[in-house]
Amino acid sequence: xxxxxxxxxxxxxxxxxxxxxxxxxxxxxxxxxxxxxxxxxxxxxxxxxxxxxxxxxxxxxxxxxxxxxxxxxxxxxxxxxxxxxxxxxxxxxxxx
Amino acid sequence: xxxxxxxxxxxxxxxxxxxxxxxxxxxxxxxxxxxxxxxxxxxxxxxxxxxxxxxxxxxxxxxxxxxxxxxxxxxxxxxxxxxxxxxxxxxxxxxx
Numbered sequence: 001x002x003x004x005x006x007x008x009x010x011x012x013x014x015x016x017x018x019x020x021x022x023x024x025x026x027x028x029x030x031x032x033x034x035x036x037x038x039x040x041x042x043x044x045x046x047x048x049x050x051x052x053x054x055x056x057x058x059x060x061x062x063x064x065x066x067x068x069x070x071x072x073x074x075x076x077x078x079x080x081x082x083x084x085x086x087x088x089x090x091x092x093x094x095x096x
Numbered sequence: 097x098x099x100x101x102x103x104x105x106x107x108x109x110x111x112x113x114x115x116x117x118x119x120x121x122x123x124x125x126x127x128x129x130x131x132x133x134x135x136x137x138x139x140x141x142x143x144x145x146x147x148x149x150x151x152x153x154x155x156x157x158x159x160x161x162x163x164x165x166x167x168x169x170x171x172x173x174x175x176x177x178x179x180x181x182x183x184x185x186x187x188x189x190x191x192x
Contacts, residue, residue: 004100004165006102006130006131006134008131008132008134034102034161034163035102035104035133035161035163036104037131037133038102038104038134038163052176055178056178059178059179060179061178061179061180062179062180063179063180064179064180065130065131065177065178065179065180065181066177066178066179067130067131067134067175067176067177067178068175068176068177069100069165069167069174069175070173070174070175071165071167071174077166078165078166078167079163079164079165079166080148080163080164081161081162081163081164082151082152082155082157082161082162082163083104083155083156083157083158083159083160083161083162084157084158084159084160084161085161
């Protein structure tokens with residue numbers, strides 16, 4: 001299934017940039033970074049549980065905000081994009 | 097239905113902050129700002145079309161990235177949150 005992960009971190013705060021790098025690195029194992037702090041991950045239930053556990057260990061719960069949106073397996077028609085694409089090949093892993 | 101809107105704008109670029117304010121103001125008519133550039137809007141199909149049209153007029157298509165995720169009507173179980181909440185009453189409009 002597609003899980004959208006949005007991560008709001010104050011990169012001016014101590015360690016904020018580092019946490020964003022960690023979150024990005026972990027999420028990119030399962031998918032792609034579509035915006036600076038938005039990640040689309042393709043995971044099964046087990047991977048989702050593990051990913052969530054690890055992300056919860058990385059973030060600062062008193063400073064950061066982390067949200068998950070489960071879009072299921074039929075997600076292609078649910079997503080629309082306008083404007084620039086990320087510098088990454090953002091659509092790559094989503095085309096099977 | 098719930099539509100998640102994520103907006104990536106370089107607020108250092110000319111007009112970026114202003115565009116973010118415009119996008120936020122418009123999205124907040126239909127829902128709430130859950131993160132700095134993430135908005136959850138409750139819209140019907142017509143409202144969604146209109147909102148999308150107006151947002152596409154605001155953004156800079158050569159600098160910004162705008163994404164829409166349609167989460168349908170049964171969205172409560174699809175969303176999870178960790179860490180701080182926005183300074184807004186982010187859950188407010190989603191409880192009926």
